[in-house]
Amino acid sequence: MFRSAQHDKARSVQSPRVVNIEDLRRAAKRRLPRIVFDYIDGGAEDEWTLRENSLAFEAVTFRPRCAVANPLCDLRTTVLGTSVSTPLILAPVGSCRLMYPRGEEVAARAAGAAGIIYTLSTLSGCRLEDVAAASKGPVWYQLYLVGGRDCALAAIERARNAGVSALVVTIDTAVAGMRERDVRNGAKELLSGKFGAKLPFVNQFLTKPRWLAAFLADGGLMKFENVVIPGKGPMLYADVTAALEQSVVTWNDLIWIRKAWTGPVVIKGIHTADDARRAVDAGASGLVVSNHGGRQLDDVAATLRVLPEIVAAVGDRIEVLLDGGIRRGSDIAKALCLGARGVMAGRAYAYGLGAAGNAGVARAIEILRADLVRTLKLLGCPSVAELDRSFVDIPHDWLRN
Secondary structure, three states: OHHHHHHHHHHHHOOOOOOOHHHHHHHHHHHOOHHHHHHHHOOOOOOHHHHHHHHHHHHOEEOOOOOOOOOOOEOOEEEOOEEEOOOEEEOOOOOHHHOOOOHHHHHHHHHHHHOOEEEEEOOOOOOHHHHHHHOOOOEEEEEOOOOOHHHHHHHHHHHHHHOOOEEEEEOOOOOOOOOHHHHHHOHHHHHOOOHHHHHHHHHHHHOOHHHHHHHHHOOOOOEEEEEEEOOOEEEEHHHHHHHHHOOOOOOOHHHHHHHHOOOOEEEEEEOOHHHHHHHHHOOOOEEEEOOHHHOOOOOOOOHHHHHHHHHHHHOOOOEEEEEOOOOOHHHHHHHHHOOOOEEEEOHHHHHHHHHHHHHHHHHHHHHHHHHHHHHHHHHOOOEHHHOOHHHEEOOOOOOOO
16 A cells, blocks of 8 residues: 555656646645644744745846757766766755655665765664665765764764765754744644654644555654664654754864864855854865754845855855755756855755655756756856856845945
């Protein structure tokens, strides 16, 4: 029955009606319980930054060069020396196993098949060794200091042994953002692990029988396999919020992290030129301009708006990636025009994962890739390597000083 449901969902996302990421979003909303869908879809407080991340792309308009024939457009590039088929990286998204069985492994497999990088979150339900083995392509590991320094060092060693190619250190989680949808939905109560706390959700889960059957078949797990507390085992979902607040990453932590990890380090959560320069000084190989997808501090500027400032501040001393608001291949093109080496996308593939597992993630990647090829052809640009500011117009009062 489960395999039949998988086949049906695979066919559904290949339907001619599923033509963009918003279509995958709607498909995920139909399959997932409200509490799980809102975890993916929601942001902090009024969700202003969440909306602005996407709306900012509308302020940047294209300047196409017409009467140019580009039968083939080259999307290939390198990120931290790794060759990739497209300047797209699947961003770290926590708790993917709530969305689909073995969710992180499924997403990594789809990314590897597409020749792009997958980034595994510390807060994942699958072991990093299994995720790295599932992908035929490069895998990055996103590090929180949940569980303390010893726990982080153990995770770094596991990442090294698993063949992870880069470490992503997220620095914008001093406390968990106020995600009001999660509060209203009772996420904290559900994750407490207490039987009585689950009763109010029974009706909600029963209205999504395909999701429920798959979740239970996967074990109904509610623990983080890569946060292993000595003597206690993997951390439970219920304990993570308090643990995050007790393990804030500081610039001093990057010193011992760099000593423990000899490969490339990427710092995620950069939003100012000053912090970008500090990332360079800390010896990072890359940085991600990110506001955590609008899930942490609300009322901060869209990442696309601050991207040019950060690119100007660091020059070619470090590779700059953009995270936030990517819903179309044209968004990727605009980010590259403004100086990004590549982009990270989280919700875009999470919608696909929630809708149809591997087929959904593959469809999300396919949509963004096809969009990008079409955009390059219409711009009269033969490759992503040639995208620059000459292909876009930006309002004079738009860029942040």
